[in-house]
Amino acid sequence: MATSDLPRHQIIKILMAQPPEKAADAAIHVWEQMASPIVTIVGEEVFNSLYARSLFLSQAKFPWLSTSSLTPNAVHRFAELKTSLEAQAPAQASEANSLLLITFIEILASLIGTQLTSHILQLAWGINTGNSPDKEFQE
DSSP states (O other): GGGGGGGHHHHHHHHHOOOOOGHHHHHHHHHHHHHHHHHHHHHHHHHHHHHHHHHHHHHHTTTTTTOSSOOSSSTSSHHHHHHHTTTTTHHHHHHHHHHHHHHHHHHHHHOHHHHHHHHHHHHHHHOTTSTTTTTOOOO
16 A cells, blocks of 8 residues: 555545645644644653654655754744745645654654554544544554
């Protein structure tokens, strides 16, 4: 199966399918929903490291993504990302954020496992998958 065909990647694309004028706001909302439960499990430093690594890797395709500083303060954690996304065309911003999310989630899954990652994302994004806790995200 192609990487972009994974159900969790398709869900990210759906989450990012917002009206063009709201692309940056939608992106930050998705990150904020996801950050809190992940920080609870892996801690602030690990989250920031995963986020920084994801930004670095995503810069190969989107060099304008800013990695100049990561604010440890949860209130301003995604301020630079929002500024970077707002400076781009909405379609480009949405594509970049989708890649950034996918990269982050893949790194996280490699550290804590696919099942726990899936469960966290389901809770964070309000995804109801019925009886199977990771049905939507299985590879």
